[in-house]
Amino acid sequence: MTTTAQGIIDPLDFSDLFSREVGTGPKASFYVPTDVTGTKADRSATVLKNQINHAAERFHELGTSNGETESILSPIRELVSDSSYWRQQSRGLAIFAEAGFHSAVRIPIEVEQSVVVDSRFDVLPLVPVLESSGKCYILALAKNSVRLFDATRNAIEQLPLGSIPESFDEVVGDLPEQSLQFRAVGGGDAAFYGQGGTADTESMLTEKFIRAVGKAVGAELGTARSQPLVLASVAEYLPIFRKASPYPVIHDQVIPGSPEHSQPEDLRSAAWRLVNDSELARESVERDRAMSLVHNGKGSLDPAEIAHAGQEGRIDTLYLPRIGIRRQSADTYVLANDAVLSTIRTSASLRTLGDEDRPDEVIATFRY
Template sequence: MEYKDIPTKADIERIAAFREPGCVSIYLPTGTVPAEADRARIELKNHLAQAVKHLEDDGIPKTRIAAIAHEGESILEDRDFWRYQSRSLAVFLNGEVSETFRLPNRLGSSCDVSDRFYVKPLLRAVTFPQTALVLALAGNSVRLIRVSPEAPATTVDVPGMPRDVASAVGLSSVSGRTADGRIQGSEGQKVRLLEYVQAIDRALRPMLANSTEPLILAAAEPLIGIFRGANSYQHLVDQVIAGNPEEKTDEELAQAARLVLDAVYAKKIAALKEDFEARIAAGTALVDLSDIARAATYGAVEALIVDIEQRVPGTLDDETGAITLDAEDSPGNYGVVDEILRRSLASKAKIYALRAEDVPGGGVAAAAVRFPV
């Protein structure tokens, strides 16, 4: 059993690629206190019993049903796993695949048995992951704090990070010294601060080399402006946590960072919506679900926005993408939008799972396309 937390896009693509009868997808709200975890554990047990009955009714081989039931029991009996939960839990079982994800966003409870996994609820977690790094920068101290939605804030050990301004002096090639080596006046103080932030930037560079996490600065002037001038990390956030960070705990800074992230993501949604609306007007983006289904089937979807909450019961033709709508939603028939997602993921499209009011065109989906179909 492999336990993971927030899924990567590669995780979602892999899970979405499975296509065989007997795929069990379970979502349920959890919580971070023992009583909530106990309730969620009981709910998962009930979902597993329901899934086994569906599998039996669908004529799935008994050996596979037994394997799925065994993996489900392994999750239920893992006490360490239940000690550490987030806001929601996703479980995927089919006798070969057995994976869980502890998700930061609150999801409804559902149990689906079908010939593929139900992946749409996973997309919200990777659209806006709510993770960040906070650089708490003051003249007498500096610390890097990791912020995540499912765990308390933690201080990150950064090799080579200076302790304060005094320890950084002389670590940079910048010189503001007199002939005898002394630094004098306000100009000398600026040089000291510049040496300090340059040393910090160099220490952070190896750690952030392959990162795309937002970096939020918690500082006061003049360090804010000096750090921005020396910074080499392209994902430094414009908005800062103003004031002396030495007066705030890691968790207080994390709470402030989450508010900054909300603003960052709201700005990204607005820009994304504006871009899609321009592409819709230019004819390079689609809002009609039938057109989107066809484009996804032929690998033409470049970027897809979907309503995270709404289901559209129905199926897509394997060859043409033609939609057949069903009268009502039912277990195992989570339908059209999720299948469009699967096909778009297979062609490496970018996926954005948003609330209904943020979907361009006012429908359940919008798609920017690589070529007309």
């Protein structure tokens, strides 16, 4: 469990969910809109209470006994009456239950309220937190603190710095006010700074600090990464940082101003505003490549064919619309859900595309 500006987020590890076998009995999937501030706690609890009643009816329709139905749903019922739980939420709540298994996960994405009882869990609303692309690093660079984050479109996590300096003082140490400083200049001469040279000395040491951080970031993250890094700092730091750091994908704009007191969620939002255009361009190239493979018989646009290929473990990459498949497109929704389950189980890649002109488009490229 992590506390962020997006509220309480549970570990987004759904491996237990995806390991559940089809054919072991009906499975219930609940999605509840929640509120980070807790002001709508009663409303969210009421939504879940009504969903449980609907799920019970559906279990009975599928032939599940009263006792087994209650055994499946009782852990979910306990949540309804836990007022403290509802005051500690994120933007959405996902709950899954079947005989001998239940999981409740607070997730950092908005969801539409729904309850599904079927032979498979409904995982399509989770796609934005499951996808294997759409990430950026954020480096919040201020003299008093250096912070490194890994951010998706929906969540942000602070990373350990490792060898990256934590602050200006760690690089240059405390500076006696009257000390005499120098640096090399052209022709092998030296320029000295004592009283009256404080501004130049400060500038020189600031550059030293930025260069040290830049080099350490390259060493810590590696130079072969394709994940963009966005710098949150005063604008003057960027050219120094870019020149010093071997990291290959540094965004050409900064999140401006000192980030010392910036909240992670604010940094995440600002970073994605900056990288969104380049990400959309990358997605366009990736979609074109996928469509080329489809036209060459190495992929498909047919949800039924894609779902079947998933069952055979043939999916290499599955592409779904970022806005989500509409539930009104019932057949496509069910088939796309099956494809996601297969994609995750077989360690294939899951991507989302932000093209709102194709709201129900499903694309898959095949391994063979």
